[in-house]
Amino acid sequence: MxxxxxxxxxxxxxxxxxxxxxxxxxxxxxxxxxxxxxxxxxxxxxxxxxxxxxxxxxxxxxxxxxxxxxxxxxxxxxxxxxxxxxxxxxxxxxxxxxxxxxxxxxxxxxxxxxxxxxxxxxxxxxxxxxxxxxxxxxxxxxxxxxxxxxxxxxxxxxxxxxxxxxxxxxxxxxxxxxxxxxxxxxxxxQSLDESPYPAYELYPMERYTSPTFGGSRAFGVIFSRGCSNRCKFCSEAYEWNYTMRKPSAGYAAGLIELLYNKYGRDIFVIGDTDFLYNRQWALEFAELIFEKKMKIKFHIQSCCGSVIKNQDILPVLKRAGLFEIMIGAESPFSDVLKNLKKPYSDPEIIDRAMKIIKANGLLLMTMLVWGTQYDNQKTLHEGLKYFGRYSDFVCPSPLTPYPGTPLFDEMKEKGKIFVTDYSLYDQAHVIMPAGDMDYETTRRVYEFELFKFFNMNIDFYLKMFSRNRFLRLNQRAYVKLVWIHAFESFASRFGYRKKLFKHDEYGKVINQRS
Missing domain, CATH: 3.40.50.280 (Cobalamin-binding domain)
Incomplete structure (x- = not known):
């Protein structure tokens, strides 16, 4: 043929x-x-x-x-x-x-x-x-x-x-x-520049939106593949054999230019695990944004160590459009950080990174992971409180043993995995017990502390009326998502149940004659 x-x-x-x-x-x-x-x-x-x-x-x-x-x-x-x-x-x-x-x-x-x-x-x-x-x-x-x-x-x-x-x-x-x-x-x-740009022209691009970051003006992109750190819960680092590969800054800026000129996108959520991993790359990317005269805004992810190491280039990136940094801080406790195999175990590094981001007038989104053998209700309560002092957004998630990772094999061997429906492995559902608690207590503690942190805090709601457009947009979306999670937790208190997407429609279709 x-x-x-x-x-x-x-x-x-x-x-x-x-x-x-x-x-x-x-x-x-x-x-x-x-x-x-x-x-x-x-x-x-x-x-x-x-x-x-x-x-x-x-x-x-x-x-x-x-x-x-x-x-x-x-x-x-x-x-x-x-x-x-x-x-x-x-x-x-x-x-x-x-x-x-x-x-x-x-x-x-x-x-x-x-x-x-x-x-x-x-x-x-x-x-x-x-x-x-x-x-x-x-x-x-x-x-x-x-x-x-x-x-x-x-x-x-x-x-x-x-x-x-x-x-x-x-x-x-x-x-x-x-x-x-x-x-x-x-x-x-080895050279990601050899990979072509996505074939956006084949998709109905007008239908892709991101309410959290700006609706139809916002768009998500990923330049790099993998991560060189060895955090035990990270499936992406494991999948790419703990390596970080980036295309050239020219390739990345060219993709932004395509989306900016052809599709009218000017707000970008960049999903690279550590945007600041390569200092020279980040500077070249910013210079190309200036050179192409693109007026954009962008969100990045980075590691705390990279933020500290490259703090002097944050003003340059901010002028290029950087408005928010998400960091994988995970926990303010040394024993938890060691157990998660973070590249640092000193909470002072997290503290410095958060202060640097805020000193540069950037929004700070902090990820918290809870559920190791060293965690309990106190570590969750204090972790949320600690990150909440600095962060505009705290994004907690239970430790999730993704299939294929060493963490999954370890927890399965220990008999610690209590949820076997992989559709619930979304960093929103408790999969295994934390510390010395049983599974039911772990889940009850997690849901209670999150509800208390988000809903018994007036500042959480006041952010919806901030003068900062991105803070306002983010927070309004977050409030909605937090309440969705709260209602789901209550409705599934006797066990998680996650329906197939459009399950009624699927049932009708699959039962039709071929």
Missing amino acids: NSEEFKILLVDAPENLSLWFNGTIPSPALSILASCLKKNYNLRVLDLSIEERPWEKLKRVLEEFRPHLAGVSCTHTCQINEVSAELKIIRKFSPDTIIAGGGIIFSVFYEKYIKEGLIDIAVRGEGEITVKQLAEILASSVGRDASPRRSLAENTCITGRMTEALGAVNGISFMNGNAVLSTPDRALI
């Missing part, structure tokens, strides 16, 4: 909004893969997170488009049930389609999904090179009138021709006879 005739559907499952960050952007992974494939194949993208009736939309697209290959991604662990539902709909209404799954869940549980028949191929690790090679092999192996999936099965299990071709592709797993065959891991891309 000619590549132009080979039809590929890249589809992103719907997702419930995060506790602290509500908003939508095209899948960073799938939108880049779309750029890799759009020139040579009959490509269509579908983002179900912005569809009012996502499951019906997926069924209709499958019936109309009839893709030879469907690429799905699981960006967040808590999206797992929606991804599984998406796969079941594809299997039912487009049974001849080859399904390739990528993202953290398929890198960890690839054998499960392949053996259950929900996917045919798992893409482990970065997908730019892998997916291009897969598409080329599959397009050349499928006859014009043949079933793509049948061709895959026949070539793999009978003649072995497909096995040989796929076996040469690093970073994939697939069924070979009665066993799952995994090829060697693919080496990480």
Whole structure:
């Protein structure tokens, strides 16, 4: 089959909004893969997170488009049930389609999904090179009138021709006879400048908003991949083998320029784990913003040590548009910091970083992680109070053992994991007990202290009327999210229950005849 005739559907499952960050952007992974494939194949993208009736939309697209290959991604662990539902709909209404799954869940549980028949191929690790090679092999192996999936099965299990071709592709797993065959891991891309910009032109960009940061003017971007720190709870650092890779500052500024000029975005939520990791890079980025005469505002994340080390360049970044820094402080207690394997164990470093950020007139968002063996009700109460003295926003979360991380393996071996529904692994739900408390006490303490901190504090509500536009916008969104969390905690006091996104609609669709 000619590549132009080979039809590929890249589809992103719907997702419930995060506790602290509500908003939508095209899948960073799938939108880049779309750029890799759009020139040579009959490509269509579908983002179900912005569809009012996502499951019906997926069924209709499958019936109309009839893709030879469907690429799905699981960006967040808590999206797992929606991804599984998406796969079941594809299997039912487009049974001849080859399904390739990528993202953290398929890198960890690839054998499960392949053996259950929900996917045919798992893409482990970065997908730019892998997916291009897969598409080329599959397009050349499928006859014009043949079933793509049948061709895959026949070539793999009978003649072995497909096995040989796929076996040469690093970073994939697939069924070979009665066993799952995994090829060697693919080496990480060393120069991220080689990766194309996301194919935003294929998405309805006007439908992507971020109420927390500015509505339709705001947009989320990620430049780097990974993190060089070894925080035991961080799945991103583990996934990328504790490395930090950044594209050039020119590449990053060019992406901002594209969004600024073509799509009218001027407020950016930059999701790099440590924007200040490379001092020279950050300065070059700011200089390019000045050079391109872009009047933007941007939020960044950084580590406390990087803030201290690069405090003298914060005024430059502020002139370029920096308005807020989020730091992963986690706890003001040394034993907790050591247990979390933070790059520092002295709370004085956190204190200095917070003071530096506020001294530069920037908004401060502080992340708190609670739930280690050294935590109790007092550490949560005092941690919230301590960070609240400096921070404009305190974002607490229970320690979450993400599948695939050393923390997950450790807690599973110790029998500490009390919630096995991965859709609840969203840093908003208590998964395991803290300190010497049992699970129920841990959950009760966590929910009580959060409710008390946020709702028995007049300053929390007064921020909704701040003269600072970003503080006002952030806080109004936060108040809503805090109350949603409070009501959910009360309603699920006998056990968490998280419904599938648009579950009634899904039930109707999946029960229709194919």
